[in-house]
Amino acid sequence: MSPMPATPTATLRPELRAVNLAELLSQTARRLPDAEAIVSGRVRITWRELDERVDAAAGALRAQGIGHGDPVLVHSPNQIELIQAMFAIWRVGAVFAPTNYRLAPPETAELAELIRPAAVICHVDYPAHADAAGTAGQPRAGIWWTGAGSDARSGLWTLPPAEAQPNEPVRTGDHAWYFFTSGTSGRSKAAVLTHDQMGFVVTNHLCDLLPALSELDAQVVVAPLSHGAGIHLLPQVARGAKTVLPEAASLDPAEIWRLVQTERVTNMFTVPTILKRLAEAPETTEYDLSSLRYVIYAGAPMYRADQERARAALGDVLVQYYGLGEVTGNITVLPPSEHGRHVPAGIEFGTCGRPRTGIQISVQQEDGVECGPGVQGEICVAGPAVFAGYLNNQAANEGAFRDGWFRTGDLGLVDDGGYLYVTGRASDMFISGGSNIYPREIEEKLLRHPAISEVAVVGMPDARWGEVGVAVLVTDSGQELDEAELRAWLHERVARYKVPKRFVRWESIPKSGYGKIVKRTIRDALLRENGAGDARSASG
Structure with a gap:
């Protein structure tokens, strides 16, 4: 009789090291030091220069005692210093917690109260937001300023750094980003995104959304870096693709299409309402857009009529993905080649695509039983892109998960091929x-x-x-x-x-x-x- 197999021990391996997200920048700066990293108006900086700026900010943060696990609230429009702050926060092992700069001061205070930041980084144009966040969050390291004239008020951005700053070691499960929900259905929550989870997300974006992305590519930023556009920045950094920041304070389609032509932009991240404005702008026909390969849109379902008009204006470059902040944009993908996919009989609108690599979708009844093809239910998700939970909100966590599945709160159905159709929010019905x-x-x-x-x-x-x-x-x-x-x-x-x-x-x-x-x-x-x-x- 053969011997019985050994009983597995409870712990098969020691606690794992994760890869600090700042390592994306470190590796690219070593590999492509003199290639352009960011363009903002007349300012053009290389990967080496960006890495040095991040070192300067990281050194200043460390000098104030900001380190592993400390939340840092950042309130800023899209600018180079926001990207600098993002990677500096990660470099010291702290948690990046960006707000949408369009929020009102009381809303910013609510977020500060939720995460209790160790420091607040705020653009000088938003002093009321800094005051509100400081009063509510009581950051021990105080307020740090960015923007014009900020050097006189803060040492955070002083160059050059005294010395190179190492990337703080992190472990599996360590918090990297507090991704604030939009609060459209109530009080905002902070979804906890970890370094290891985000490493999967970056890899998945490169696999499913941006195949063959390289240092020869460039993106233009048309949405706030505090949310989906910030996630989209990370694969650009990983591959050394240039990021172009528009100068206009709000969306200017003429500027965007001009930048696509002059900077030979190959990709962008948008949401349906932005894509609609861009595609229907008269400037669409005035500039050379032939460099575009991927115009990615997500954040909400796009109506089929709008989708068809955008496709007619821009060609076969549209990439749709479906994904909540809690799954970090990693649920489905619809690549350019599938935007004309046949819609099954009885379904009134187009698909948002097939499951992303490494992700599983289950459309379920209220009791958790999986629905068959063509039957509407709640969209549930499993896989490495699913977040770790909501910060300091056990009730929300209990409602968000069932039998290990994350419950999106969206309604949908799948066809026989496994393609997903989002029919709406359960709360909209x-x-x-x-x-x-x-x-x-x-x-x-x-x-x-x-x-x-x-x-x-x-x-x-x-x-x-x-x-x-x-x-x-x-x-x-x-x-x-x-x-x-x-x-x-x-x-x-x-x-x-x-x-x-x-x-x-x-x-x-x-x-x-x-x-x-x-x-x-x-x-x-x-x-x-x-x-x-x-x-x-x-x-x-």
Whole structure:
């Protein structure tokens, strides 16, 4: 009789070293010291120069006692010093906690209260935000300033450094980034992203989103580096691709397309609302965009009509991915070659792609049982890109996971080939007269109307039906809408019970600082307009 196998011990290997994210910069600076790293207006710095700037900031942070595991809140628009701060924070083993600079001071204070930063780094143009964060977070190392004139107020950016700064050793599970949720459905949370998890994310981005990226490539930044654009920066650093920072304070399509031509930009990260503006801008035809290989968009589902217009304007360069901050953008990918993929019968909108490499998707019923192909349920995810949990929020963690799966809160279905279709947020669904109504289906149809450029459908309280649909519309310039004609047009395309009971025309639809349509904000505005009951009709 053969001997019984040995019983495995509880610990098969010692605690593992992880790779500090600052090592991405260190390796590229050694390999490509004289290649351009960042371009911002007339300023052009090499990888060696960026690494030296990071050393200077890291030395200043260490001198103030900032080190392993210390959160550092950063409030800044896109600029070289933000990138410098990011890698300096990692170099000393601290945790990068960037806010969206468009937040109001009380919102910044809320985030500081949540993470209790050891230091706050703030652009000089936002003193009220620094004061709010300092009061709420009580950082022991105080406020550090960036931006014009900041050298007189802080030693953080002084060059050259006294000596090279080593990358602090980190272990598996060590916190790297507190990725703040947008707070569109309530109080913001901090998703904990770790060094080892982010190492997988960078590798996955290079594998699935940006194959063959190299030092010959360049990206232009069109979204805040505090969120998805910051994640997208990391594979550029890993491969030595140049990053171009626009000078305009807000999105300027003419500047973006000019930079694509002059800097031979090959890739960019956007969200659907930004991509829509860029693709529909007249400057699209005025500049040479032939260098573009990957125009990546994520952050929210893109309506099929908008997707088709962008593809027609830019060619087969669109790359869609679906991924929440909690999964760091790593759920699905739809590469350029699959943007024309056939949509199965009965599905009203396009797919957001197939599972990313190393990621598993499960569409589940409320009891956790997996749905079959074509059956709608909640999208759940497993894999190395899933975050470690929410900081200091056990209740949220318990609600976010079930049997090891991360519950996205999004509704969707998969087809026979495993491609995913996001049908909407579970929180967006409303019940009218006992029937479940999913806004995205209606929004997709309304965007096919030639006069409509943007739309959001929300459920609003109603004494008779419980809730009714209200469609908020933005029309193309000079276009008029007749409500009776619009209703008749929509009746031909969706069941009568799904047709919104009211149509409201606005000049613009409110969006978050990350370019997402914020339905909670829309509901609040409609309620202020007498509960939408007396709101203007689409005919004005």
